Amino acid sequence: MNTLRRLLLLAALLYAASAATSQAPIERLLWPSGAPGALGAAPKDRPKLLVWPARRADAATPAVVVCPGGGYGHLAMAHEGRQIAAWLNSIGVAAAVLDYRHRGKGYQHPAPLQDARRALRVVRANAASWQIDPTRVGVLGFSAGGHLASSVSVHHDSGDAEARDPVERMSCRPDFAVLCYAVLAFDRPFTHSGSQRNLLGADASPALIAEMSSERQVDANTPPTFLWHTTADRAVPVENSLAYYAALRRAGVPCELHCFEQGRHGVGLGAGLAASAWPRLCRSWFVARGVLDK
Numbered sequence: 050m051n052t053l054r055r056l057l058l059l060a061a062l063l064y065a066a067s068a069a070t071s072q073a074p075i076e077r078l079l080w081p082s083g084a085p086g087a088l089g090a091a092p093k094d095r096p097k098l099l100v101w102p103a104r105r106a107d108a109a110t111p112a113v114v115v116c117p118g119g120g121y122g123h124l125a126m127a128h129e130g131r132q133i134a135a136w137l138n139s140i141g142v143a144a145a146v147l148d149y150r151h152r153g154k155g156y157q158h159p160a161p162l163q164d165a166r167r168a169l170r171v172v173r174a175n176a177a178s179w180q181i182d183p184t185r186v187g188v189l190g191f192s193a194g195g196h197l198a199s200s201v202s203v204h205h206d207s208g209d210a211e212a213r214d215p216v217e218r219m220s221c222r223p224d225f226a227v228l229c230y231a232v233l234a235f236d237r238p239f240t241h242s243g244s245q246r247n248l249l250g251a252d253a254s255p256a257l258i259a260e261m262s263s264e265r266q267v268d269a270n271t272p273p274t275f276l277w278h279t280t281a282d283r284a285v286p287v288e289n290s291l292a293y294y295a296a297l298r299r300a301g302v303p304c305e306l307h308c309f310e311q312g313r314h315g316v317g318l319g320a321g322l323a324a325s326a327w328p329r330l331c332r333s334w335f336v337a338r339g340v341l342d343k
Contacts, residue, residue: 072101074099074100074101074134074146075098075099075100075101075102075179076097076098076099076100077097077098077100077171077175078095078096078097079095079096079097079098079164079167079168079171080095080096080167083095084096084150084160084163084164085163086156086159086160086163088155088156093150093154093155094150094154094155096147096148096149096150096164096167096168097148098114098145098146098147098148098168098171098172099130099131099134099145099146099148100143100144100145100146100172100175100179101134101135101137101138101143101144101145102143102179102180102181103137103138103141103142103143103144104180105141105180108182109176109180109181109182110141110142110143110180110181110182110185111141111142111143111181111182111185111186111187111335111340111341112142112143112144112145112172112176112179112181112182112185112186112187113137113142113143113144113145113186113187113188113189113227114145114147114165114168114169114172114186114187114188114189114198114223115129115130115133115134115137115144115145115146115147115188115189115190115194116147116149116165116188116189116190116191116194116195116197116198117129117130117146117147117190117191117194118190118191118192118193118194118195118315119151119153119192119193119194120192120193120241120243120244120247121151121152121153121157121161121193121196121243121244121247121248122151122152122153122243122247123151123153124148124149124151124194125191125192125194125315125317126146126148128315128317128318129191129192129194129229129315129317130146131146132317132318133146133189133191133317133318134146136318136328137189140332140335140341141341142335142340142341143172143179143180143181145168145171145172147164147165147168149161149164149165149168149197150164151193151247151248152247152248153247157247157248157249157250158248158249158257158261161197161200161248162197162200162201162204165188165197165198165200165201165221166201166204166205166206166221167216167221169186169188169201169205169219169220169221169222169223170208170216170217170219170220170221171216171219172186173186173219173220174215174216174219183219184224185224185225185340186223186224187223187224187225187226187227187272187340188201188202188223188225188226188227189226189227189228189229190227190228190229190231191229191230191231191315191317192229192230192231192232192241192244192284192285192314192315193232193241193244193247193248194231195228195229195230195231195232195233196231196232196233196244196248196263198223198226198227198228198231199226199228199231199233199263199293200261200263201221201223202223202226202263202271202272202274203263203266203267203268203271204266205220205221205222205223206220206221206222207220207222208220208221222270222272223272224272224340225272225273225274225275225335225338225340226272226273226274226275227274227275227276227331228274228275228276228277228290228293229276229277229278229327230277230278230279230282230285230290230314230315230316231276231278231285231289231290231293232244232245232285232289233262233263233264233289233290233292233293234262234263234264234265234288234289234292234293235249235258235259235261235262236255236258236259236262237262237288237292239286239288239289240289241284241285241289245258248261249261263293264292264293264295264296265296267293267296267297267299267300267302268300269300269301269302271297271300271302272302273302273303273304273338274293274297274302274303274304274305275304275305275330275331275334276290276293276294276304276305276306276307277290277306277307277308277309277324277327277330277331278290278306278307278308278309279308279309279310279311279312279313279314279316279322279324280308280309280310280311281310281311281312281313282312282313282314283313283314284313284314284315285314287308290306290308291306291308294306303338305330305334307326307327307330309322309323309324309326309327310323311323311324312324
């Protein structure tokens, strides 16, 4: 596909996607009465979801919790959040963009993982009102948000059936995951040290580093995963995705990896690059996995 055709297709995608999210999202606090470990009650202390349902007259839809990147120090809510929600809506998938706690808001581990786990529970708890199929709820993340998406992929549970809070009775295991130029491995030559430091601190124990190095925690219960990266990425080298993909393969987890030659870190939808093919490839994977109808 030549460059002009890629640009025209991307422009059409963005136009359709912007129309799909022209309505204001549903805003839902993860913990209306206060998040665990909250340092206060300011907006930064109250993680939330921005939800754009993809309503259909005939069926419930899949849903994806979107984790924007930002090195666990800020959140790229535009090109790794709202634009991705728009694309998901355009292919018939509900999107829930996660505004999670991070170092820039005064938080480190375990707050981001608590927020991601709760987000999946909240989506499933609201499946009926948002017309979502609770058996097709996935997670998608970019960069450090990809690390968060991978973290909930390997650190999850089936919910607490005895919990007083009905949300806590829901599973937080993603049914599938999409990891986009993700930070995945800690304490490696190719680790994005800023993300590791912001999440775990400068003096994290070897045990905690290993626990939060996602490729070391993959097992047979890790959800099917689609990964993509660019070889030219110097901020978060492609070796992160290669290591996680190899771990998925060893565990027998269904997975697909695409490595594009060109593109700096943080390209989002990949405008003007060969990497702009990733949304189409991901949609095809959704169909192959049964997330979307053919």
